[in-house]
Each structure stands twice: as structure tokens, then as C-alpha cells.
């Protein structure tokens with residue numbers, strides 16, 4: 001798939017945490033009101049990410065009617081959000097919390113409403129606090145990707161990063 005994303009030189013391999021979610025198991029829920037993965041979110045993608053071998057994962061998402069962009073197909077921003085969620089979850093296999101610094105999407109084919117989108121994802125490696133990932137999406141045939149993505153995630157101190165925003169958080173009613 002064509003992409004203009006350029007990986008920097010000097011990326012070091014990273015190692016899965018010994019206590020990371022085992023292959024085949026769902027990677028722990030971020031929180032139940034999260035737009036990407038939460039079961040209680042008013043509107044959300046409800047993506048479940050499953051750990052694979054090494055630093056890989058898979059996920060699926062149902063393309064519902066509210067996700068429509070161009071007639072009959074998914075909105076590009078929704079797909080972007082899905083890639084963000086999938087790639088942002090995989091660093092939990094390192095047991096390192098991250099936020100997105102840079103996200104790049106390559107849209108190869110329209111994705112019809114009603115589709116099940118399958119995602120594959122891997123951590124490429126890291127430099128300091130920077131973690132580089134790539135992902136692809138297909139509709140059932142991994143040899144026929146409909147989109148791809150790269151992202152740079154930055155490792156954060158979870159408590160410190162969200163300290164000023166916790167009083168704005170919404171909780172399940």
C-alpha cells in the first residue's frame with residue numbers, strides 16, 4: 001500500500017512485558033466511557049483489541065450507519081479514530097501508557113456501511129519515549145487491505161498527564 005509516512009532512523013526493537021496480556025486475550029479495557037473502546041460510551045466505536053504474538057494485535061469494528069461519510073461508505077475520520085484506538089492500545093503490551101503524537105492514514109478503498117473491518121497492528125520499535133506502530137485494515141481478506149496507518153505514540157506519566165482534566169471526566173450514569 002502506498003504511504004508517505006517516513007520512519008526515522010535509529011528505531012530500537014522493543015520487548016513485550018512479561019506480564020502483558022497473553023496472545024488470544026482481549027487487551028484490558030482503557031475505560032468504559034472511552035469513545036474508542038468503551039462499552040458505556042453514548043456514541044463509540046466499541047473496538048475490542050486482542051493481543052497477538054510478540055508486539056502484535058488484532059481488532060474488529062462493525063461499520064454502523066452513523067459512521068457514514070460519503071453515501072454508503074465510512075467517514076474517513078471514523079476510520080482514523082479506529083486506527084488511533086487500535087494502535088494506541090498495543091503499547092499496553094509494553095505496559096507503557098501512551099498518547100498519540102502523530103497519526104497518518106492511507107485510504108486505499110471505500111469501506112461500505114455494514115462491513116466488518118479487521119485490523120492488524122504491530123509495534124515497530126521505539127526511540128526513548130517515542131513508540132512507532134503500523135496497522136492495516138481489511139474486510140476479510142488480509143491480502144486485500146483497504147487502508148493502512150502509521151503512528152507515533154509518546155509514553156506519558158498517566159497521573160500527571162491527565163491531572164488537570166480529571167474533574168471534566170464523564171462517568172457511566
Ligand SMILES: CCCCCCCCCCCC(=O)SCCNC(=O)CCNC(=O)[C@H](O)C(C)(C)COP(=O)(O)OP(=O)(O)OC[C@H]1O[C@@H](n2cnc3c(N)ncnc32)[C@H](O)[C@@H]1OP(=O)(O)O
Pocket residue numbers: 030036084085086087088089092097098099100101102128129130152154156158
Ligand atoms: C492513556 C492511557 C493509555 C491507554 C490506551 C488506550 C488507547 C487509547 C488510544 C487513543 C490515544 C489518543 O487518542 S491520545 C489523544 C490524542 N493525543 C493527545 O491528546 C496528545 C496531546 N499532546 C501532548 O499531550 C504532548 O504534545 C505529548 C505528551 C504528546 C508530548 O509532549 P511532551 O511530554 O512535552 O514531550 P515532547 O518533548 O514534546 O515530545 C517527546 C518526543 O516526541 C517528539 N514528538 C512529539 N510530538 C511529535 C509529533 N507530532 N511528530 C513527531 N515527533 C513528535 C518530540 O520531538 C520529542 O522527541 P525527542 O526530543 O525526545 O527526540
